[in-house]
Amino acid sequence: MKIEDTDRNTEFIKEIESLSGEKIAMCYQCGKCSAGCPIAYEMNELPDKIMRLAQLGMKEELLSSTTPWLCASCEMCSTRCPQEVEIPRVMEAIRAISVREGRQRTGKDVNIFYDTFINNIKTFGRSFEPMMVARFNLSSRKLFKDMKNGMKLFTKGKIGLLPDKPKGMDQIRKIYDRANAEEK
Amino acid sequence: MSTSYAYYPGCSLHGASKEFDMSVKAVFGKLGIELDEMEDWICCGATPAHAVNPDLALALSARNLSIACSMHKDVAVPCAACFNRMKTTAKHLDEDAALRTKINAMADADYTGGVQVKHVLTILKEAGDEAISKAVTRKLEGLKVACYYGCLLLRPPKITQFDDPENPTIMESIVKLTGAEAVDWNFKTECCGATHSVPRTDIVLKLVNDILGDAKSHGAEALVVACPLCQINLDMRQAEVEKKYGVSYKMPILYFSQIVGLAMGATPAEVGLNKLVTPADALFSKVA
Numbered sequence: 149m150k151i152e153d154t155d156r157n158t159e160f161i162k163e164i165e166s167l168s169g170e171k172i173a174m175c176y177q178c179g180k181c182s183a184g185c186p187i188a189y190e191m192n193e194l195p196d197k198i199m200r201l202a203q204l205g206m207k208e209e210l211l212s213s214t215t216p217w218l219c220a221s222c223e224m225c226s227t228r229c230p231q232e233v234e235i236p237r238v239m240e241a242i243r244a245i246s247v248r249e250g251r252q253r254t255g256k257d258v259n260i261f262y263d264t265f266i267n268n269i270k271t272f273g274r275s276f277e278p279m280m281v282a283r284f285n286l287s288s289r290k291l292f293k294d295m296k297n298g299m300k301l302f303t304k305g306k307i308g309l310l311p312d313k314p315k316g317m318d319q320i321r322k323i324y325d326r327a328n329a330e331e332k
Numbered sequence: 333m334s335t336s337y338a339y340y341p342g343c344s345l346h347g348a349s350k351e352f353d354m355s356v357k358a359v360f361g362k363l364g365i366e367l368d369e370m371e372d373w374i375c376c377g378a379t380p381a382h383a384v385n386p387d388l389a390l391a392l393s394a395r396n397l398s399i400a401c402s403m404h405k406d407v408a409v410p411c412a413a414c415f416n417r418m419k420t421t422a423k424h425l426d427e428d429a430a431l432r433t434k435i436n437a438m439a440d441a442d443y444t445g446g447v448q449v450k451h452v453l454t455i456l457k458e459a460g461d462e463a464i465s466k467a468v469t470r471k472l473e474g475l476k477v478a479c480y481y482g483c484l485l486l487r488p489p490k491i492t493q494f495d496d497p498e499n500p501t502i503m504e505s506i507v508k509l510t511g512a513e514a515v516d517w518n519f520k521t522e523c524c525g526a527t528h529s530v531p532r533t534d535i536v537l538k539l540v541n542d543i544l545g546d547a548k549s550h551g552a553e554a555l556v557v558a559c560p561l562c563q564i565n566l567d568m569r570q571a572e573v574e575k576k577y578g579v580s581y582k583m584p585i586l587y588f589s590q591i592v593g594l595a596m597g598a599t600p601a602e603v604g605l606n607k608l609v610t611p612a613d614a615l616f617s618k619v620a
């Protein structure tokens with residue numbers, strides 16, 4: 149593919165940089181991030197390519213890539229990157245832009261999981277696993293996923309039927325509302 | 333050295349990882365280190381809060397830090413994910429007064445800075461080899477284990493300041509004091525894919541198979557871990573992995589505190605050995 153300099157979406161580059169706090173040009177394409185990435189085998193674009201696409205401001209390619217949604221934020225890449233680029237922050241920034249533009253199809257399930265987890269702690273103050281998995285399954289339409297594993301934990305006395313709530317739930321909900329208001 | 337800590341168990345230790353809580357308390361009890369559980373601690377938000385709204389993640393941990401502050405104690409955290417979040421928050425808020433003011437207001441908190449967030453392994457190590465050896469009453473000789481660290485304790489190293497991120501040895505050095513052997517192997521710092529456990533189980537199964545396969549080929553009979561997310565992944569998913577890849581591991585996934593507790597004379601029930609999905613009883617009947 150031939151890329152003209154005028155194709156660079158510089159607005160998009162600036163957006164990634166401000167959301168991630170990373171300087172995209174720092175990457176000198178050594179490939180060390182991709183060499184150690186445990187999820188690389190499942191990615192259509194490897195982490196170093198995501199960095200390159202970001203340098204070129206190729207928005208469409210980045211927003212349609214599944215890679216940012218597959219990144220497990222394990223920080224192996226950033227620990228090894230000779231340029232100290234926080235690649236998982238770049239992945240997060242791309243995810244945030246996709247969500248904002250209604251493009252999160254590529255990582256739908258991961259996204260539903262995050263939302264479910266956060267609503268769960270907003271409701272209970274602490275994470276209550278059975279409810280969280282049940283809600284995830286409902287929203288992602290995988291009704292009986294992990295039922296067997298849930299039963300295993302239940303019979304071991306590892307999960308209860310009732311959540312364990314701290315005091316001051318009103319205040320906890322306030323934290324969520326304020327943080328969300330800041331976001332907007 | 334402080335011998336009393338503000339204890340933050342976190343949600344996993346009150347839920348699916350009770351045995352981590354029980355065994356940490358057993359070990360610290362034997363060493364005379366007090367764990368004073370914070371009142372009304374709240375969930376730290378783990379990876380999802382951070383991924384979706386970084387300010388929310390800071391605010392949740394700031395609230396917990398503020399509780400520790402009012403107790404005038406440093407924090408002891410067993411869960412690797414909570415440790416990572418809380419230490420990240422403490423570092424950001426300690427270094428940036430304006431951010432601290434903003435987050436305190438958001439969280440109705442009063443974190444004034446300077447609280448140290450420590451993982452329980454670090455506290456154990458600081459107690460000293462001598463104190464640990466003295467408390468060991470039953471040598472676990474003949475037991476071969478692989479120590480697995482995963483991501484959240486080690487990375488990013490600038491924040492966690494936990495151990496050498498490429499070749500950590502803190503768990504091995506503690507395990508050796510119990511008389512057990514810690515094998516050399518390749519996957520101790522690899523990711524187990526925990527965040528993908530619910531939405532993308534297929535990825536987890538592959539990563540877990542790689543980890544267990546390498547441990548087994550290096551002669552390990554069990555894995556020793558310090559993270560509830562890793563433990564649940566490696567333990568609960570093991571049967572699925574065995575089925576999918578046509579292999580057999582039957583590899584118990586123990587918390588380091590369970591093996592140290594047993595060596596210090598705690599009973600299997602006291603360290604919650606029966607709560608593991610992959611049974612570990614046979615392992616210890618051999619050394620008992």
Ligand code: SF4
Nearest residue numbers: 175176178179181229
């Ligand atoms: S390791 Fe760092 S410098 Fe090298 S390709 Fe990856 S992001 Fe770029």
Ligand code: SF4
Nearest residue numbers: 185219220222223225
């Ligand atoms: S943080 Fe993401 S991109 Fe980096 S090594 Fe881990 S999974 Fe791969």
